[in-house]
Amino acid sequence: SSAGSGRTITFDRCTAVDNSSASVSADISYLFDRTSGAAVTTTFTPGSSSYHDITSQNITLNIGDNAFTQDALSTFTVSSGTVNMGNGGVRLGNLTVNGGTFRQTGEADDSVNNITFNSGTISWDSSDAGGTLVINGTIGGANADTINYHHKEVTINSTQSINGLFWSLVIPAGVTVTNADSLKIRKNLTIESTGFFAHNDKTL
Helix, strand or coil, X not given: CEECCEEEEEEECCCEEECCCCCCCCCEEEEEECCCCXXXXXXXXXXXXXXXXXXXXXXXXXXXXXXXXXXXXXXXXECCCEEEECCCCEEECEEEECCCEEEECCCEEEEECCEEECCCEEECCCCCCCEEEEECCCEECCCHHHCXXXXXXXXXXXXXXXXXXXXXXXXXXXXXXEEEEEEEEEEEEEECCCCEEECCCCCC
């Protein structure tokens, strides 16, 4: 089906989608769905392509320990169900979770552009293995302060005000991070040269 100027492929109740040897066009969006019937788990092997918009709903989508890549303008939307990613390293565009669960497990070096968390669960490093997460844009949404980063070292690459609980937080050069209200850091706060942390008269 058409999606704006691009195209959408819908995988309805598929148990496996293997793109390990395929080259995916940059304007194709993927919709993983279950429109009827019993619960289903879809195993997605993405290969080396860089993906456009991805939506997952009503299923369990397992990407496993495979690398997964999007460009910064693409979207990855979880509306319901569960998305599982492993330790292969993910490069997400704009992650939006409106329901269900987004879960990354295992030590990995991951990145995302923007995160919008409205409902459900976001769990990075769910097994407390460590690794890094670089957030190049902003963290927002009604439940943004309840994202669970576990033992990830999180780097914030865009000036903004944030809340939430972090294991280790890095503020790089030229970036200002402001404690919006209830920011908590359990281990390390690293402020690089010309980076700035504004406590905003709040307890850290």
